[in-house]
Structure formats: C-alpha cells, structure tokens
Amino acid sequence: MTKSRGRRPGSSGTREAILEAARERFAAHGYDRTRIRDVADDAGVDAALVHYFFKTKDGLFGAAMELPFSPAERLGHAVAQGPDGVGERIVRSLLEVWDEHRDALVGLLHGATAHEGAANSFREFVTREMVGRLALVARDQPDLRANLAASQIVGLILARYVIGLQPLASMTHDEVVALLAPTLQRYLQGDL
Numbered sequence: 001m002t003k004s005r006g007r008r009p010g011s012s013g014t015r016e017a018i019l020e021a022a023r024e025r026f027a028a029h030g031y032d033r034t035r036i037r038d039v040a041d042d043a044g045v046d047a048a049l050v051h052y053f054f055k056t057k058d059g060l061f062g063a064a065m066e067l068p069f070s071p072a073e074r075l076g077h078a079v080a081q082g083p084d085g086v087g088e089r090i091v092r093s094l095l096e097v098w099d100e101h102r103d104a105l106v107g108l109l110h111g112a113t114a115h116e117g118a119a120n121s122f123r124e125f126v127t128r129e130m131v132g133r134l135a136l137v138a139r140d141q142p143d144l145r146a147n148l149a150a151s152q153i154v155g156l157i158l159a160r161y162v163i164g165l166q167p168l169a170s171m172t173h174d175e176v177v178a179l180l181a182p183t184l185q186r187y188l189q190g191d192l
Contacts, residue, residue: 015053017043022064031061031124058129061121071097072129083137087185088177090134094153095173098161109162126150139189148187156180 021042025034036057040047054060058072074097078089098105134149135142156176159165168176186192 014043014045014049018045018050018053018060019064022060026061026064026121031057031121031128034121036060058125061125061129065122072125072133075130075133079133079137083139083189085185086137086188087183088181090149090153090184091156091177091181092173094156095176098157099173102161105157106162109157134188137188141192145188145192148192149184152180152183152187 018039022034022039025039025042029038034057036050037047039060040050043050050060054063062071074093075090078093079086081089131143131146131150134146138145156168160169160176163169
C-alpha cells in the first residue's frame with residue numbers, strides 16, 4: 001500500500017486557525033502592529049501558509065473581518081488608472097462593492113463601532129490601506145486631500161447604507177456618481 005502525496009482530503013483547520021489568530025491579533029494590537037509572522041506563530045503555522053491562504057496583510061485583514069473582497073485592492077484599481085476621472089472611478093467602485101456586499105460591510109461597521117480593539121484596527125486599516133492609496137493621486141498636500149476624500153466616502157457609506165438617508169439611499173448609481181464624483185475629484189486634484 002502506498003502513501004498519498006499532497007494535502008490530506010478534507011479540511012485541516014489551518015485556515016480557520018489562522019483567521020482566529022488574526023482576529024485576536026488585530027483586536028489586541030491593531031492593524032499596524034499586527035505582523036503576519038506573529039499571526040502565524042499564534043496559529044502554530046509557518047508564515048508561508050498565511051501568505052499562501054491570504055497573499056497580503058490586507059487580504060488577511062479582509063478575511064479576518066469576513067469581507068468577501070479586498071477593499072484596498074478595489075480602491076487600488078480605481079487609483080492606478082491615474083488622476084483623470086479618479087473621482088468617478090472611486091464612487092462607481094464603492095457603490096458596486098457596497099451593493100454587492102452590503103450585509104458583510106454593515107456587519108463590519110457595527111463590529112468596528114462596538115469593540116474598541118476592532119475600531120482601532122479598522123481605523124488603522126482605513127488610514128494605511130485606503131487613505132494611503134487616495135494620497136497617491138493627490139495633486140499636492142496628499143494627507144489633507146486623501147483625508148477629505150475619505151471623509152466624503154465615509155459620509156456616503158453611513159448616509160446611504162447604514163442610516164438609509166433618503167433620497168440618497170434610493171438613488172441610482174449614475175445619480176450618486178454625478179453628484180459625488182466631482183467633489184472627490186476636486187478634493188484630490190482641484191483647488192481647495
């Protein structure tokens with residue numbers, strides 16, 4: 001009888017152990033001070049396995065927070081195309097993501113506001129991964145411009161998806177883009 005090669009059939013529980021260790025690390029130490037190596041040690045696995053399952057720290061954070069996508073990656077695609085039209089690309093991408101994953105994202109926001117450690121991790125994540133990417137397309141004063149754009153995005157999310165403020169909550173994507181994209185574009189590229 002010969003031994004099988006490769007992974008054993010069925011679930012080994014490794015991915016779940018990594019996610020549990022990551023949730024605890026992010027809550028206790030925040031996003032910035034959580035290292036993949038520490039998560040791997042806590043889960044009793046090699047750091048290469050964390051990279052295998054989640055690719056990046058952003059990917060690990062998204063999975064630990066039970067997000068079905070990488071917010072920073074989606075924003076990165078909108079920003080990578082350059083400054084012209086970035087406001088429209090950001091708003092369209094944001095609306096698509098929120099409409100597609102509303103329950104998971106609202107759950108994340110509720111969790112981040114209910115638990116201090118989760119709130120700190122979420123704030124650090126937004127600052128490093130999202131505001132940092134917005135700063136890449138800022139004409140000048142990248143910190144100020146990125147923070148202004150982020151404040152507009154957060155306001156839209158709260159008003160449209162959490163509070164359900166009408167008529168904003170029931171407007172079409174095209175209507176929201178037409179109203180909000182010029183403001184984001186100005187924050188990132190126009191005169192302040």
